[in-house]
Amino acid sequence: MLNYIWAGMLLIGIIYALFTGNMEAVSNACLEYAESAVTLCITMAGAMALWVGLMEIAGQAGLIDKFTGKLQPFISYLFPDVPEQHPARGYIATNLVANILGLGWACTPAGLKAMEELAKLEEERGMAGYETAGRRKNGNRAASDAMCAFLILNISSLQLIPVNMIAYRSKYGSLNPSGIILPAILATCCSTIAGIIYIKMRYGRKNGC
Amino acid sequence: MLMRLSVIIIPALIFYIVLNGVLNKVDVYDAFVKGAMDGLKTVVTVLPTLVGLMIAVGVLRASGFLSMLGALFGGITERAGIGAEFVPLVFIKMFSSSAATGLVLDIFEEYGPDSRTGLLTSIMMSCTETCFYTMSVYYMAARVKKTRWTLPGALLATGVGIAASVVLTEMML
Structure with a gap:
């Protein structure tokens, strides 16, 4: 693809x-x-x-355990096949929270580590394409359900307060720069809910590529 | 207020994490150095991916293909009272955030941030992400070739976000 x-x-x-x-x-x-x-x-x-x-x-x-503990139900709901103690959970949680708060500098590092850990998880499970990780060319590594779900969540946009947009608006003389906060939150909720519904429809089904 | 809050977040986070580390008797500096090394390794893994991707985006932009697409759809949106630049913006936002920001500033300059086009742009930019960019960087970093159901889901979420922006803009006017 x-x-x-x-x-x-x-x-x-x-x-x-x-x-x-x-x-x-x-x-x-x-x-x-x-x-x-x-x-x-x-x-x-x-x-x-x-x-x-x-x-x-x-x-x-021990901060991450404490912190992901609170998010555990939510992560279990979206990523049912990632084991409770797996390190991927910590990075997924950090990435999602950083996204929601709009901390761009923290999202990508945590996101990349989450993908690495999710790939390791597939390797531990002996999924086709993952067994020779890092050594030979992996011909047909397919994304796991958790990876698909994680990316859709990220792309559905989670950031609640569009800080950059507010700054640009006030720079160009908007009378009410932060007037877009509420509609932005509503629009973000719409796209994220659509993403979650789609994830729930596809997660765990073996067919489809 | 919000701007001031976002200035505090990073120092506060560092303070909180280091304080907890010291209180829990962690070798904080050793731990930091170990983690930093880990982080740098990930950056090196991503670099080739990023170079490849940026070149493709650059070629597509410089060829004028993206503006052509925009002009093609611009005629339709203009009749709906939306500036012709909005459609190319939607396309560009899927590939590159910084390129999109440049266009946003053009739109604000020309139409004003409180115009219909300005409001629509503000909301749309707030509820969509750089779809293809994110997918490429994350999947190439994990060396995944088959993305399975990621793209349809991502495009669906983006589409719903854009539709919601249009509806919400009309409600604000």
């Missing part, structure tokens, strides 16, 4: 540029965007080291 999306973006872009004469812009964009990906990673590296470092302290101090 991702192979096709990625290839499609590149091929369509290049063919379209051929007809519109934007080839020079495309040529520049390749290098420019490759560079900005590295810049982004360097920026992210700081946040990532800070956050995962803090999480390690929090984990050893």
